[in-house]
Amino acid sequence: AQTVTQSQPEMSVQEAETVTLSCTYDTSESNYYLFWYKQPPSRQMILVIRQEAYKQQNATENRFSVNFQKAAKSFSLKISDSQLGDTAMYFCALFQGAQKLVFGQGTRLTINP
Amino acid sequence: NAGVMQNPRHLVRRRGQEARLRCSPMKGHSHVYWYRQLPEEGLKFMVYLQKENIIDESGMPKERFSAEFPKEGPSILRIQQVVRGDSAAYFCASSSSQRKPHSGANVLTFGAGSRLTVL
Numbered sequence: 001a002q003t004v005t006q007s008q009p010e011m012s013v014q015e016a017e018t019v020t021l022s023c024t025y026d027t028s029e030s031n032y033y034l035f036w037y038k039q040p041p042s043r044q045m046i047l048v049i050r051q052e053a054y055k056q057q058n059a060t061e062n063r064f065s066v067n068f069q070k071a072a073k074s075f076s077l078k079i080s081d082s083q084l085g086d087t088a089m090y091f092c093a094l095f096q097g098a099q100k101l102v103f104g105q106g107t108r109l110t111i112n113p
Numbered sequence: 114n115a116g117v118m119q120n121p122r123h124l125v126r127r128r129g130q131e132a133r134l135r136c137s138p139m140k141g142h143s144h145v146y147w148y149r150q151l152p153e154e155g156l157k158f159m160v161y162l163q164k165e166n167i168i169d170e171s172g173m174p175k176e177r178f179s180a181e182f183p184k185e186g187p188s189i190l191r192i193q194q195v196v197r198g199d200s201a202a203y204f205c206a207s208s209s210s211q212r213k214p215h216s217g218a219n220v221l222t223f224g225a226g227s228r229l230t231v232l
Contacts, residue, residue, distance in 0.1 A: 004155075037223075042225070043202060043225065043226050043228075044223070044225045044226070045156070045204060045206075045223035045226075046223075047220060047221075050220075091155050091156070093155075095221075100146070100158035100161065100169065100171075100172070101146075101148075101156070101158065101221065102158070103155030103156045103157070104155055105154060105155050106153075106154070106155050
């Protein structure tokens with residue numbers, strides 16, 4: 001069975017600092033996709049970044065980047081130069097062939113001014 | 114190009130009543146997914162539909178819950194005889210293709226969710 005684990009329920013950093021959110025997962029497949037979603041207080045689910053498992057290069061989207069360690073089944077999100085607008089719940093998610101996303105429990109990130 | 118539209122955004126029902134949640138996918142999308150988010154939890158898959166077909170309902174409770182995606186009109190998630198435990202945010206997402214739905218432009222797009230409160 002697929003599982004996604006986020007071991008940090010809450011994190012808090014100062015504005016402009018760098019923060020890393022952890023995610024581990026379990027799957028028996030060799031090809032799959034990993035995602036980080038952001039859920040601000042509006043509750044909208046916003047795709048932050050995605051990684052295809054067969055690509056070795058870590059994905060990057062502006063201030064957001066991932067550290068994808070396939071052997072360790074680890075997929076952490078790094079937010080550089082954090083901004084107040086980054087305050088949100090962040091969910092790690094795994095997708096493989098079964099047409100459904102499996103989400104972690106979420107990490108509540110607060111950026112302090 | 115409007116995104117995934119869900120309504121109502123907020124719905125209040127008393128125990129025993131019925132709740133109907135609607136989802137209009139993005140233009141050009143024919144695949145719809147419903148997820149449920151309980152307070153302080155991640156989203157959990159409920160059902161995957163294409164036009165007039167239920168493809169995967171493995172996450173749907175066996176009783177009281179049903180979903181449809183008719184040829185014309187929005188997808189409907191229906192909850193009969195609601196109980197307090199049904200209180201949650203229900204999210205709809207859509208994509209344009211079953212194959213590699215997350216590659217290229219074919220990304221799963223979520224609506225803003227419908228929050229159901231059962232009194």
